Amino acid sequence: MxxxxxxxxxxxxxxxxxxxxxxxxxTAGRRPEAVARIGLYGLLAANAAAVAVFFVRAGFGVNALLLLGRLTGLYAALLMAFQLLLVARLPWLDRRIGMDRLTLWHRWTGFGLLWTLLGHAVFITFGYAEMSSMDPVDQLVDLAGTVEGVLRAVVALALILVVGAVSARRARRRLAYETWHFVHLYTYVAVVLAFTHQVAAGSTFTASPAATAYWYGLWGAALAAVFAGRLVLPLWRNRRHRLRVTAVVPENDQVVSVHITGRDLDRLPARAGQFFLWRFLTKDRWWQANPFSLSAAPDGRTLRLTVKAAGDGSAALRHLEPGTRVFAEGPYGAFTALRRxxxxxxxxxxxxxxxxxxxxxxxxxxxxxxxxxxxxxxxxxxxxxxxxxxxxxxxxxxxxxxxxxxxxxxxxxxxxxxxxxxxxxxxxxxxxxxxxxxxxxxxxxxxxxxxxxxxxxxxxx
Missing domain, CATH: 3.40.50.80 (Nucleotide-binding domain of ferredoxin-NADP reductase (FNR) module)
Known part of the structure; x- marks a missing residue:
């Protein structure tokens, strides 16, 4: 030593x-992380209370199983919208909480969503079966064929089950990130199907103009957050900064540093300790994004990442040519001086x-x-x-x-x-x-x- x-x-x-x-x-006052956590918890609690109010106002003129089915369906819709917010990569949240913790919360919220959706399907099916004296399987088939939006809900539930299965820890370890990510994208299809089901068949959704406005506002805000954080902001920043590789410097046999420059980097809100999702736009690697942290504090002129060869993607960085275009998403992470x-x-x-x-x-x-x-x-x-x-x-x-x-x-x-x-x-x-x-x-x-x-x-x- x-x-x-x-x-x-x-x-x-x-x-x-x-x-x-x-x-x-x-040296005093609430930490930024605590403020963000309290804000998220408060937002979820306020919306949970609003859902309960709209549920009560819609009335109780059905059997107990159908009531439970309606309630679990409403909270499933709320959890689905909250999940979108957690992975929207909004800078304000990410800089205070960090992508790793937001992703972990998204994971556990996903399991909660899975169980509430299953509860919704089971309670609704058995509730209608009790009223009609049909077999539960026959009742589900009948609902899917006769009630608008139910078939879409069945497909959405099937997609959520598949995504949940591949997100289990054992399955996740066996899958390449790109494969897992491709399957996970079907969650957005499930979101659209679930929302259209709620619009078509949700009695609480149409119970009052206020309830209708609330649900449209909730889904609109969640989808807008994803659209802004995952698509608009990265595209805008990369068009603005036009990043390119300027040098590739071997540090030893396994580690290489990549130096990057671009336009107006002094306006890129990056901090020491943060990372980007880097795509190097070569013929064989443009589709692959890798999280690499900055190995030097941003100085407004250049960025640097230092990477150890741990797979084909990271090993290929040694062969990058100066001038290679770079598409970077970020900066991400709360591992910064903001937490001091x-x-x-x-x-x-x-x-x-x-x-x-x-x-x-x-x-x-x-x-x-x-x-x-x-x-x-x-x-x-x-x-x-x-x-x-x-x-x-x-x-x-x-x-x-x-x-x-x-x-x-x-x-x-x-x-x-x-x-x-x-x-x-x-x-x-x-x-x-x-x-x-x-x-x-x-x-x-x-x-x-x-x-x-x-x-x-x-x-x-």
């Missing part, structure tokens, strides 16, 4: 322009997880300690830059090397290296196993949860 870095004046680092430090973090709560920071990186940590060190103010965990010194990507940056900013840099056992970032080692870590914000980025172990150690050492920041850079759960 090596300790590097000595106090020095704040200055630019070799090859990387100096970035003016952002304002000091607030304390004057000083501890940055913990593992392997290629050093990329957002290196960018954060460049931007953050206050005293910083950096722990960089690798197997051998040869694996320490961007180590020279970190050393120069630590010297320029008066930070401490500890290069922690050696095999995974014993754990060199165990609680005892952490408290020895950084005795005042409970008084610091802690940013952690590395392999999942290392990150989970470090987070457990930090909690064991009594670091308040609000001071611990981590983010998983991936597209899906």
């Amino acid at each position: 090596t300790k590097l870095g000595t106090p020095g004046p704040d200055q630019g680092v070799s090859g990387v322009p100096a970035v003016p430090p952002p304002p000091a973090p607030p 709560t304390r004057p000083d920071v501890l940055l913990i990186a593992g392997g290629v997880g050093v990329t957002p940590i290196r960018a954060l060190l460049e931007e953050l103010h206050g005293h910083a300690v950096v722990l960089y965990r690798v197997n051998t010194e040869a694996d320490a990507v961007l180590h020279d830059e970190l050393r120069e940056l630590a010297h320029a900013k008066g930070a401490e840099l500890h290069l922690v090397t050696g095999p995974s056992v014993p754990d060199r970032l165990a609680p005892g080692e952490l408290s020895r290296l950084v005795p005042d870590l409970t008084d610091r914000d802690v940013y952690v980025c590395g392999p999942p196993g290392m990150t989970a172990a470090v987070l457990r150690g930090l909690r064991e050492l009594g670091v308040p949860r609000r001071q611990i920041h981590h983010e998983r850079f991936s597209l899906a759960g």
Whole structure:
């Protein structure tokens, strides 16, 4: 283990322009993440209450099973709209909560949606079967053939079941992201079918002009959020900035840095610690999007990502030609200085997880300690830059090397290296196993949860 870095004046680092430090973090008031969470919870609770009010006003002139069917159907419609909001990639939410957490919430909301839709189908079918004395299967066939919109609802439920099956953890691990994503797109077909079913057959939807206006407004807002965040904003930003590769620099046999420039990059709202979904517009890779974080703080002129070859897509980046057009979605992520709560920071990186940590060190103010965990010194990507940056900013840099056992970032080692870590914000980025172990150690050492920041850079759960 090596300790590097000595106090020095704040200055630019070799090859990387100096970035003016952002304002000091607030020491009082609600954190941005908490504000966003409260806002989302409040929005969901307010709409749940509105749905209940419209349900009650529609009356109870049916049997109990049909009442339950109507209620579960209404809340399924609400959850479906809320799911769209969670994956709309709206900048205000993403910068405060992070795509990883929004995606996780979307996943669990999806399972809630699946069960409410199944409940709706079962209660409605058995409720009508009780009234008609028909077999439930025959009753469902009869409803699909005679009631407008029911067949569309059956197809929507089937699509949701398929998407739910491929989203299960075991199935998700076996599928390539592109395959999973293609299947997941059918959710939008299910949304349209479900909404048209609600318009055609929903008694609560037509119970009053206010109810009709509410449901049109809810669905319109959800679909508009997706349209704006997933389509309009990325297209507008890429037309505005016209990104291109300027250089490809090998860092070692497995890691490469890609330098990108474009127009008006000073107007791109990117922060150190964030990532983009990058599409390099070559003949064989234009269709593939990969989440790579920035490995240098944005300076208004260039962007840089540093990638380890972990598959065909990332390995192919070594062969990119300067001038290659780039389509980038983002910036995404809440792994930024916006989450600061304390004057000083501890940055913990593992392997290629050093990329957002290196960018954060460049931007953050206050005293910083950096722990960089690798197997051998040869694996320490961007180590020279970190050393120069630590010297320029008066930070401490500890290069922690050696095999995974014993754990060199165990609680005892952490408290020895950084005795005042409970008084610091802690940013952690590395392999999942290392990150989970470090987070457990930090909690064991009594670091308040609000001071611990981590983010998983991936597209899906």
